[in-house]
Structures are given as C-alpha cells and as structure tokens.
Amino acid sequence: MPVSKEELIEALRGTAGGDRDAFKTVYAATSVKLYGIIVRILGRSAVADEVLQEVYVRVWQRAGDFDAGASSPITWLATIARNRALDEARRGSMRSLDDSPELLQVPGEDDPAANHERSEELRRLYACLDGLEAERKEIVLLAYYHGLTREEIARRLERPAATVKTWLRRSLAQLKDCLGR
C-alpha cells in the first residue's frame, strides 16, 4: 500500500502512542519491503517469518525512538529488519539461497519503477559504486543484500578470504571518500 513519507511518519507517531490502527498502517505500507530484505538474507523459511514478526513487535515497542530529523521512516525500519536478519543469519540459521537463485539476484538496476523512485542519495551512492571494479561492486552488493560473510563470498568467488577482506575494506573506504561524508 503506497503511502507518503509524511503519512508513514504520522503512522509511526501514532504507533508510539499505542494506536493499533496506525501500527497496521505502518505494517501495510512497509511489510512487503521488510520481508523482502529479511528473505534475501535468511531465505524463505519459518525463521524469516519469525524474524518479520519480531521486527514488527520491536517497531511497536520502539516507535517512540524514531527521529524524523535523523532518518527517513523506511530507512529506520529497514535498518531494524536488516540488523535482526543479520543477527539471525550469524546464529547459524541455515539459508536456502542456493535453492532459491532468484533471491540471489541483486535488485535490478534497470527497473524503470525503481529508477523513477530512486532518491538523490541512491543516485549518488550508485555513481560511487560504479567507480569500483565490477567484481568489487558485486562483493559489496552481495554482502549488503544477502548478508554474506567474507568467507561465504570467498567460497562463492573462489578467492582467498583475506583477499575478499582487503577488497571489501578498500571498496568501502573508496565509497566513503566518493560520498564525501
């Protein structure tokens, strides 16, 4: 359900005040995206379903912590979902990404709808990512979207883990310089 950023901020405020309808609005507007983020890291599984539930229980409990001046509502929500999914992935929850190759696709760059909605920040970030060598850009995106560890990336690319670590750190430093903040 598409709602504006302002409506979402309003719904988060309502949620902080204990308004269940406002909470349902937040869920309706964001659960598809957050579930996508979670499933890309954990695979389609009961664990992913459980994490989705935990994320929204946390949103209900912590909506008062959201600071509209510090981040956009969707960024705040996505950060909660990614962190929770990554923690779960590191607890050894098995991922079925290899059984679901479509989940290993990095969300498409050429999707016209995505392009239309692409924010200025994303355009800048992508310009900087394009400054990396193709394989290094791929590594950064694999880690971000799928939460793959250096070892997992190394296995996938058949490179030593130490090399992947060096590449990642250099790529991230380069990104930071490029973004200039």
Add this chain to the structure above:
Amino acid sequence: MTEDEDIDALAAEYVLGSLDAAERGEVAARRGKEPRLAAAIAAWERRLSPLSEREPGIEPPAHALDAILARISGPGSAGRPAADVIPLRRSAGRRWAAYAAGAGAVCVALAIIWFLLAPSDRPARQVARMDCSRLYKGFWEGFDRDRYAAISPEQLAGVSRMALRAYDACQAGDEQDARMLFERLRGTKA
C-alpha cells in the same frame, strides 16, 4: 592502519553485513560502550541505507499480521500498557467466564462465549482472541533463548509451525488439541 581507520572499517563491515558471528557479536557488544564506534555505525547506516530503496519486496505470509497483533496484545508488551483487554459487560458472560476458569478450560470457554455473544457484543470476541494470543505469546516467551539458538532451522521451522497450529486450534475452540500441541512443543529437545 590507525585506530580510527580500524574502527571505521569495522563499523562499515558491520553495517554491510559481512562480519562473521564472532566479529559481529563483538561489535554489537562494543557499540553500546564506545561512542566513536556507535557514531561510525550510524554514519555507515546513513551511507548504505539508500540501497534498501532498491528492495522490490516480497509479500509476507498472510498469517503474519495476525500473529504480530497477537504478540503485541499482551499486557506490558507495548511502551504503553495495552488498553484493549476489554472486560465482559454482560452478566451471562461473567458467569460463563467464571465457570470456564473454574473448569480450567480457558480457551474453549472463551470461544464459547465468543460464539454466544459475538453477534451482539464485539468486546467478547476480543476477549476470546486475547487468551489464545496469551497462550501463544506465553509459549514463545517461555521458550528458552539458548535452546532456540541451539536447535536446527528445520526443527525451529517445525516448532514455529506447530505453535501456529496450536494457536489456530485454540482460536477454533479446540482446547484439548491446543494444549496438547503446546505441551508437546515445550518438550521439544534440542
């Protein structure tokens, strides 16, 4: 590499998601005590979060919202106490409720109350829902976190499915089935 660069690299990889379990655990433990690390993490979240805009999304399972609402219904589950435990207003409801509690058949009786009163009395329906929710929520709260971490994903998937089935059975008024399922779940071995 200077200490600052080291902290920044660690924060960057933490946010990116590429740290292994031990490193991730270490950063999570340190961020609360080290303001510089916490600031570096926040900055990297800001830098990389635009990538989440690209997530096209996947439709979550249909039962997820109900399960979430059930989990936030219990007292003390919100920053503010849940105000939606609505007492039965009808004396018939109270009699039935007392009888039910006495018989220890909370779920099935509340379902009966719901069945009897629901057409004319919406709060009763919420009461019926509340108790199954409490059973379900109580189960997950009582579920040992260490055991949760120790069991395999397949087992966890099974536990999660069975808990949902127990919740459904409770909702449907099948008390015996619901209790049996929750009992079996509590006995799940790691």
